[in-house]
C-alpha cells in the first residue's frame with residue numbers, strides 16, 4: 001500500500017485513490033468551491049461529486065483555483081439513473097468533464113441502477129469511457145450483489161470500484177467480500193451515518209478511551225479495512241481536519257468487537273428509486 005501525505009492510497013486495478021476522500025453532496029455554488037479548495041489545502045486528494053449533485057461546476061472551479069496539480073487529485077463523478085441510454089450517457093459525461101474543467105475523471109460511476117436499464121448496453125458505454133481515456137477507471141454505485149456479479153462475471157465489465165452506503169450501523173460483508181475477491185475498491189458513502197455515529201454510546205465509549213472523537217472512531221473503523229475508501233462530507237475546516245485526523249487513530253480488537261456487535265441494518269439512504277437491497281448482512 002502506498003501513502004500520500006495524508007492518506008493511504010488504494011491501488012486496486014491500477015487506481016490511485018486516497019482512502020479518505022471528501023464527499024460534496026449537498027454543497028452548492030461558492031460554498032462548495034470554498035469547501036473543496038479548503039480540503040485540498042488541508043491535504044485531501046480525493047473528491048467525490050456527481051452530475052445529480054448540481055455542484056460539478058463548483059468543484060471544477062476549486063480544481064481550477066487550487067495550486068494542487070490536477071494529476072495529484074482523484075476525482076470521482078457519476079451519471080444519474082435517467083441518463084443511462086448510450087447517447088444520454090455520453091452527453092452526461094461531456095457535461096461533467098466541461099463542468100469539472102478537466103479532460104478526464106479518475107473514476108466514473110453509474111449512480112443508481114434502474115429496473116428497466118439495458119444493463120449490457122449501459123455497461124458497454126461505461127467501458128467505452130475507459131477505452132477513450134475519458135475515465136481512468138469505471139465503477140458502479142448502489143448495485144446489489146447479484147447485479148454486480150452480472151456486470152463483472154457475465155458481461156466482463158472492467159469495474160475498479162463499487163460505491164455504497166457503509167458505516168458502523170450498516171453491514172456490507174457480501175459486497176465487500178466480492179470486491180476483495182475481484183480486486184475492487186468499495187467506497188463507503190454516508191460513512192458517518194450523517195453524524196448519527198456521534199450518538200452511539202459504544203462509539204462514544206471507544207472515543208473516550210482513546211481521547212478522540214466518535215466520528216474519528218467510525219471513520220477509522222472503515223479506513224482500517226482492506227479495499228475500503230470513505231468519503232465523509234464536511235463543510236467546515238474543523239470537521240475536515242477532524243476527519244483527516246481519523247487516520248491517526250489506533251483501534252484495538254476490543255474496539256472492533258464492540259463495533260461488530262452494533263446493529264448493522266440502519267440504512268440512511270433509500271430513495272423510492274432504490275433497488276431491492278440485499279438482505280442485510282454484517
Ligand SMILES: NC(=O)c1ccc[n+]([C@@H]2O[C@H](COP(=O)([O-])OP(=O)(O)OC[C@H]3O[C@@H](n4cnc5c(N)ncnc54)[C@H](OP(=O)(O)O)[C@@H]3O)[C@@H](O)[C@H]2O)c1
Pocket residue numbers: 022023024025026048049111141142163164188189190191192193194195215231232233234235236238239240242243269
Ligand atoms: N453514491 C450515492 O448514491 C451517494 C449517496 C449519498 C452520499 N454519497 C456521497 O457520500 C458523501 C458523504 O455522505 P453524506 O453526506 O450522506 O453523509 P456523511 O458523510 O455520513 O455525513 C455528513 C454530515 O456529517 C457532518 N460531519 C462531517 N464531519 C464531521 C465531524 N468530524 N464531526 C461532526 N459532524 C461531521 C457534516 O456536517 P458539516 O458539513 O457541517 O461538516 C454533515 O452534516 C456525500 O457528500 C456524497 O459525496 C453518495
